[in-house]
Amino acid sequence: MKQNLFDPFDLRGLKLPNRVVMAPMTRARALEETPDDLTVRYYAQRASAGLIVSEGAPISREGTGYLFTPGLYTREQIAGWRRVTDAVRSRDGRIFAQLWHAGRASHVSLQADRIAPVSSTAKASGDMAFAYQPDGTPGRVLASTPRALRTNEVARVVSDFAAAAANADQAGFHGVELHAATQYLFEQFLNSEVNDRSDQYGGGSVADRIRFTLEVVDAVIERLGAPRVGIRISPYSTVGSMPADAKTEETYRALAGELATRELAYVHVHDTSGFADDDGTLQRRLRGLLRHMRAQMPGTAVVLAGGMTLDGANELIDGGVIDLAAFGQPYTSNPDLVERFRTGAPLTPPNPATYFEGGVTGYVDYPAAIDSTA
Ligand SMILES: Cc1cc2nc3c(=O)[nH]c(=O)nc-3n(C[C@H](O)[C@H](O)[C@H](O)COP(=O)(O)O)c2cc1C
Numbered sequence: 001m002k003q004n005l006f007d008p009f010d011l012r013g014l015k016l017p018n019r020v021v022m023a024p025m026t027r028a029r030a031l032e033e034t035p036d037d038l039t040v041r042y043y044a045q046r047a048s049a050g051l052i053v054s055e056g057a058p059i060s061r062e063g064t065g066y067l068f069t070p071g072l073y074t075r076e077q078i079a080g081w082r083r084v085t086d087a088v089r090s091r092d093g094r095i096f097a098q099l100w101h102a103g104r105a106s107h108v109s110l111q112a113d114r115i116a117p118v119s120s121t122a123k124a125s126g127d128m129a130f131a132y133q134p135d136g137t138p139g140r141v142l143a144s145t146p147r148a149l150r151t152n153e154v155a156r157v158v159s160d161f162a163a164a165a166a167n168a169d170q171a172g173f174h175g176v177e178l179h180a181a182t183q184y185l186f187e188q189f190l191n192s193e194v195n196d197r198s199d200q201y202g203g204g205s206v207a208d209r210i211r212f213t214l215e216v217v218d219a220v221i222e223r224l225g226a227p228r229v230g231i232r233i234s235p236y237s238t239v240g241s242m243p244a245d246a247k248t249e250e251t252y253r254a255l256a257g258e259l260a261t262r263e264l265a266y267v268h269v270h271d272t273s274g275f276a277d278d279d280g281t282l283q284r285r286l287r288g289l290l291r292h293m294r295a296q297m298p299g300t301a302v303v304l305a306g307g308m309t310l311d312g313a314n315e316l317i318d319g320g321v322i323d324l325a326a327f328g329q330p331y332t333s334n335p336d337l338v339e340r341f342r343t344g345a346p347l348t349p350p351n352p353a354t355y356f357e358g359g360v361t362g363y364v365d366y367p368a369a370i371d372s373t374a
Contacts, residue, residue: 002314002318003317003318004019004314004317004318005018005019005020005310005313005314005317005325005341006018006019006338006341006342007019007317009050009301009323009324011051011227011265011266011301011324012226012227012228012263012265012299012301013227014051014094014174014175014227014228014265016050016051016094016324017050017092018049018050018338019050019313019317019323019324019325020049020050020313020324020325020327020337020338020341021049021050021051021052021053021268021303021305021324021325021326021327022046022049022051022052022053022326022327022331022337023053023270023305023326023327023328023331024053024054024055024056024098024177024179024232024328025055025328025331025332025355026055026056026066026069026356027042027055027355027356027363028066028067028068028069028130028356028357029068029356029357029358029359029363030068030069030070031068032076033058033064033068033069033070033071033077034070034071034074034076034077034080035070035077035080035081035083035084036080038359038360038363038364039070039080039084040083040084040087041087041364042363042364043084043087043088043093043095044084044087044088044090044091044093045335045336045364045366045368046093046331046335046337047087047088047091047092047093048091048093048336048337048338048339049093049331049337049338050094050324050338051094051095051096051174051324052088052093052094052095052096053095053096053098053177053230053232053268053326054081054084054095054096054097054098054173055069055070055098056069056098056099056100056179057069057070057071057072057077057081057097057098057099057100057164057168058071058072058073058100058101058102059071059072059073059099059100059101059160059161059163059164060073060101060160060164061073061110061111061112062101062111062112062117062118062157062160063100063101063102063103063160063185064102064106064110064111065100065102065103065105065106065110065117065129065184066102066110066129066130066131067110067130067131067132067138068138068357069100072097072099072164072167072168072171073160073163073164073167077167077171078167078170078171079171081097081168081171081172081173082170082171082172084171085171085172085173086172089172094174095173095174096173096174096175096176096177096230097168097171097173097175097176097177098176098177098178098179098232099161099164099165099168099176099177099178099179099220100179100184101157101160101161101179101184101185101186102117102184102185103117103118103119103120103146103184103185103188104117104118104119104121104123104124104125104143104144104145104146104185104188105117105125105127105129105143105183105184105240106129106131106143106144106146107129107131107132107141107142107143107144108144109131109132109141110129110131110132115147116144116145116146116147117143117144117146117147118146118147118148118149118153118157118185119146119147119148119149119185119188119194120148120149120185120188120189120194120195120196120197120201120202120212121146121148121188121194121195121196121197122145122146122147122148123145123146123194123196124142124143124144124145124146125143125183125240125241125242126142126143126241127142127143127183127240127241128140128141128142128143129141129142129143129144130356138357148197149201151199151200151201154201154212154215155215157185157212157216158212158215158216158219159219161178161216161219161220162216162219162220162222162223164176165219165220165223165224165229166223166224168224169223169224174228175224175227175228175229175230175265176220176224176228176229176230177229177230177231177232177268178213178216178217178220178229178230178231178232179232180213180231180232180233181232181233181234181237181268181270182234182237182239182240182242182270182272183237183239183240183241183242186212186213186216187234187237187242189201189202189209189210189211189212189213190209190210190213190251190252190255191242191243191245191251192204192209192245192246192247192251193243193244193245194242194243195209206247206250206251206254207254209247209251210251210254210255210258213231213255214255214258217229217231217259217262217264218262221262221264226262226263226264226265227263227265228265229264229265230264230265230266230267230268230303231259231264231266231267231268232267232268232269232270233252233255233267233268233269233270234269234270234271234272235248235249235251235252235269235285235286235289236248236272236273236282236285236286237270237272237275237276238272238275238276239272239275248285249285249289252289252293253289253292256289256292256293256296256297257296259297259300260296260297260300263297263299263300264297264300265300265301266300266301266302266303266323266324267293267297267300267301267302267303268303268304268305268326269286269290269293269302269303269304269305270305270306271283271286271304271305271306271307272306273286273306274306274307287321290302290304290321290322291321294320294321294322301323301324302321302322302323302324303322303323303324303325303326304316304321304322304324304325304326305325305326305327305328306328308325308326308327310341312325313325329350329352330347330350332350332351332354332355332362332366333347333348333349333350333351333362333366334347334348334366334369335366335368336368336369336370339368339369339370340369340370343369343370345369345370346369348366
């Protein structure tokens with residue numbers, strides 16, 4: 001029998017009623033860096049997803065890379081997220097928190113006392129950050145030159161992740177997803193063109209480059225248990241001025257081999273080939289890697305995001321390529337995406353002009369097609 005998006009899925013004990021995942025999306029509306037009434041409404045409206053992954057939640061002040069992103073490191077933030085998870089749970093939904101450290105994709109105006117952001121390297125990305133401009137107003141500014149973490153500081157960052165995972169648990173999340181995709185701190189260690197360290201977290205060997213990621217994975221597993229931990233990766237991505245890396249295949253195969261022994265809930269692959277105007281090469285390579293990972297990690301679900309459609313996702317699920325499909329932009333403008341897919345109701349096109357900032361507009365004001373009480 002054909003499998004599709006509407007089949008239930010057992011995510012290491014968490015029963016998902018369907019295979020539609022709401023992809024993590026930063027919405028930059030938390031003016032106090034704490035989830036508020038609007039955040040609660042936004043996620044509650046989307047509770048029919050098989051699984052929601054929250055927007056990236058900074059694990060620390062140091063990990064913050066954008067203005068107005070709700071973190072998971074203060075008492076107030078935990079209480080704010082508790083209201084979100086309560087609202088999602090009361091609508092029979094499930095939600096993981098995405099744990100985020102932006103590394104060098106940050107700006108001194110987001111850091112305590114305007115100190116430099118940290119990274120695997122002291123090289124600047126040359127990319128833009130969303131932070132405070134010299135006149136004090138929010139806007140796009142060049143990301144600041146980072147400071148390379150000293151070897152003996154890495155353990156402190158690992159423990160910040162573990163603490164944020166414990167905070168996510170306290171806030172009522174079903175689990176956590178480590179944001180190891182698209183240019184942020186984990187990728188800054190994984191990418192051999194960026195990671196220029198000579199210690200055990202770089203040093204030219206793949207085992208060294210993946211060490212930081214695995215230390216975080218293990219520390220977070222210790223707090224929550226592997227069935228409640230997922231990880232997001234984006235092999236081959238050049239988003240955020242990340243240089244193409246000839247060692248991608250080697251790095252991610254080694255990572256997959258190590259992750260296989262941890263039996264995480266899922267690996268979430270973000271296919272960014274759409275951004276790169278790819279002629280198909282990147283996507284083919286990524287799919288090859290995906291097949292390899294799936295074969296290596298039979299106990300771990302595979303989630304794919306990036307340009308998913310109803311038909312495309314059904315084909316990949318039925319073909320055994322993926323277990324779950326994640327939708328980003330369609331979820332901004334279709335809070336009831338699952339119902340629309342199920343009934344064939346037309347999708348409301350997303351509006352990129354309202355992705356970030358903007359309060360209510362383009363955030364919680366998209367009506368459901370069927371249930372107008374949402
Ligand atoms: C407004 C917006 C914010 C995003 N924020 C995040 C984020 O915080 N963390 C993350 O891993 N990906 C983020 N993404 C990427 C999405 O999760 C998703 O992978 C991407 O949009 C591709 O899926 P789509 O083609 O269905 O939109 C963001 C995307 C958008 C459009």
